[in-house]
Amino acid sequence: MIKIANVSKHYGDFNVLKDCSTTVSKGEVIVVCGPSGSGKSTLIKCVNGLEPFQSGEIIVNGISVGDPKTNLSKLRSHVGMVFQNFELFPHMSITQNLAIAQVKVLGRKQDEAIDKGLKLLDRVGLKAHAHKFPGQLSGGQQQRVAIARALAMDPICMLFDEPTSALDPEMVNEVLDVMTELAQEGMTMMCVTHEMGFARRVADRVIFMDQGAIVEDDSKEAFFANPRSERAQQFLAKILHH
Amino acid sequence: MGYQWNWGVFAQPSATGDDTYFGWMLAGFKMTIGLSLSAWVIALLLGALVGVLRTVPNRVLAGIATAYVELFRNIPLLVQLFIWYFVLPELLPASIGDVYKQSNPVLQQFLASMVCLGLFTSARVAEQVRSGINSLPRGQKNAGLALGFTLPQTYRFVMLPMAFRLVVPPLTSEFLNIFKNSAVCSTIGLLELAAQGRQLVDYTAQPYESFIAVTLAYILINVTVMTLMHKFEKRIAVPGYIGGK
Numbered sequence: 001m002i003k004i005a006n007v008s009k010h011y012g013d014f015n016v017l018k019d020c021s022t023t024v025s026k027g028e029v030i031v032v033c034g035p036s037g038s039g040k041s042t043l044i045k046c047v048n049g050l051e052p053f054q055s056g057e058i059i060v061n062g063i064s065v066g067d068p069k070t071n072l073s074k075l076r077s078h079v080g081m082v083f084q085n086f087e088l089f090p091h092m093s094i095t096q097n098l099a100i101a102q103v104k105v106l107g108r109k110q111d112e113a114i115d116k117g118l119k120l121l122d123r124v125g126l127k128a129h130a131h132k133f134p135g136q137l138s139g140g141q142q143q144r145v146a147i148a149r150a151l152a153m154d155p156i157c158m159l160f161d162e163p164t165s166a167l168d169p170e171m172v173n174e175v176l177d178v179m180t181e182l183a184q185e186g187m188t189m190m191c192v193t194h195e196m197g198f199a200r201r202v203a204d205r206v207i208f209m210d211q212g213a214i215v216e217d218d219s220k221e222a223f224f225a226n227p228r229s230e231r232a233q234q235f236l237a238k239i240l241h242h
Numbered sequence: 243m244g245y246q247w248n249w250g251v252f253a254q255p256s257a258t259g260d261d262t263y264f265g266w267m268l269a270g271f272k273m274t275i276g277l278s279l280s281a282w283v284i285a286l287l288l289g290a291l292v293g294v295l296r297t298v299p300n301r302v303l304a305g306i307a308t309a310y311v312e313l314f315r316n317i318p319l320l321v322q323l324f325i326w327y328f329v330l331p332e333l334l335p336a337s338i339g340d341v342y343k344q345s346n347p348v349l350q351q352f353l354a355s356m357v358c359l360g361l362f363t364s365a366r367v368a369e370q371v372r373s374g375i376n377s378l379p380r381g382q383k384n385a386g387l388a389l390g391f392t393l394p395q396t397y398r399f400v401m402l403p404m405a406f407r408l409v410v411p412p413l414t415s416e417f418l419n420i421f422k423n424s425a426v427c428s429t430i431g432l433l434e435l436a437a438q439g440r441q442l443v444d445y446t447a448q449p450y451e452s453f454i455a456v457t458l459a460y461i462l463i464n465v466t467v468m469t470l471m472h473k474f475e476k477r478i479a480v481p482g483y484i485g486g487k
């Protein structure tokens with residue numbers, strides 16, 4: 001489904017991604033973790049072409065992301081993405097947030113799009129909030145709407161960039177629950193997160209990044225039982241400590 | 243000194259006999275309003291376009307937009323007005339230039355003033371629009387693109403509606419400025435509010451009444467614009483948005 005092969009990226013002299021390679025098969029759930037600044041967000045944004053990269057290749061569902069001839073908008077419309085800061089559109093009601101891209105990008109009819117949006121809103125437990133605006137919801141609620149908004153596009157896979165790190169602790173679980181359910185239904189997911197409980201529950205593989213490189217890429221069992229690199233061991237010790 | 247106040251002067255028939263002095267003031271007032279509003283339409287349309295172009299990834303377009311802003315913002319308004327009014331008609335091809343120069347002189351003054359004020363203000367509007375767009379959270383653009391919107395769609399549906407709300411307060415002050423700046427156009431003979439005030443002084447020797455009337459008229463414009471823009475701001479406020487009201 002997603003193939004990342006020898007991807008490197010520079011900002012001037014700074015090497016953000018160093019020869020990164022991995023694959024995500026259909027139905028797989030991959031958790032990407034690593035210290036802040038290690039390039040996790042950059043890598044995941046390369047997958048849907050939000051960040052360009054200088055060398056290597058990324059293939060999503062048979063389409064090359066780096067190819068200048070690729071219609072990136074079309075590709076992105078099938079790849080859901082959820083951001084750390086939710087990024088709902090503040091000037092639109094929740095219903096409009098859910099419907100607009102279905103209408104403007106996929107060409108669905110307005111009422112069809114609203115129907116679909118409301119169904120998904122119900123699924124994330126927020127049906128009663130359809131008429132509200134993003135600023136009137138809590139962070140956890142906004143993030144669940146953001147997930148519903150991405151799902152409304154019928155994505156073939158979902159990318160998550162630290163979806164719970166901007167949330168107050170008591171709201172983390174409501175978002176993780178939605179993600180867990182999604183994973184169990186067989187969605188292909190690439191999740192940047194430090195929620196190791198979530199990784200343990202649903203991940204198939206865990207990728208550990210450090211200084212722009214993929215240092216570990218292992219089954220979750222192997223990763224948690226015995227991380228090979230010292231950096232990953234230190235990182236796990238720190239993060240599992242609390 | 244014994245100044246003779248005479249507020250009745252406005253009711254007197256004017257020196258040219260076809261109107262009262264109040265009629266002169268009213269004509270100037272209408273001219274100021276008409277000129278400023280039509281220039282404002284130009285400033286808003288062009289300013290929004292140029293401001294947006296300054297933020298696009300295309301270097302050539304962004305460069306042209308930057309040059310535009312620097313050009314119109316850095317040449318004094320008075321100089322620009324003289325260029326539009328005195329210099330430009332000479333540079334037109336003779337056929338067009340002659341038609342223009344034989345047209346109604348008031349129309350010539352009005353057109354030159356409108357274009358001049360409009361373009362001058364558009365550069366200032368462009369700067370506000372640009373800073374509004376740049377002050378949006380960076381993730382908004384990515385969120386739009388990630389949903390499959392093209393870049394123009396992302397501007398249209400995601401970035402501009404919020405940027406527009408952010409720039410309404412600074413645009414209010416540009417809107418007020420355009421009324422004030424329109425007084426400069428009296429230098430090419432356009433009989434707007436300030437020019438009518440001066441003319442009244444010349445004809446009636448009642449400078450205080452004249453300039454008090456002019457001042458009140460500008461204050462009236464000011465208060466009206468502020469009230470309307472404030473109402474407008476409230477109407478477009480986003481429920482629950484921090485920074486919104």
Ligand SMILES: Nc1ncnc2c1ncn2[C@@H]1O[C@H](COP(=O)(O)OP(=O)(O)O)[C@@H](O)[C@H]1O
Binds near residue numbers: 011034035038039041
């Ligand atoms: N636009 C940019 N220009 C220069 N450096 C950047 C830019 N964006 C990110 N970086 C750098 O790239 C590195 C990786 O960033 P990021 O992918 O956001 O890391 P992570 O998500 O793992 O915390 C960081 O050191 C960051 O400072």
Ligand SMILES: [Mg+2]
Binds near residue numbers: 040041042162
């Ligand atoms: Mg990050």
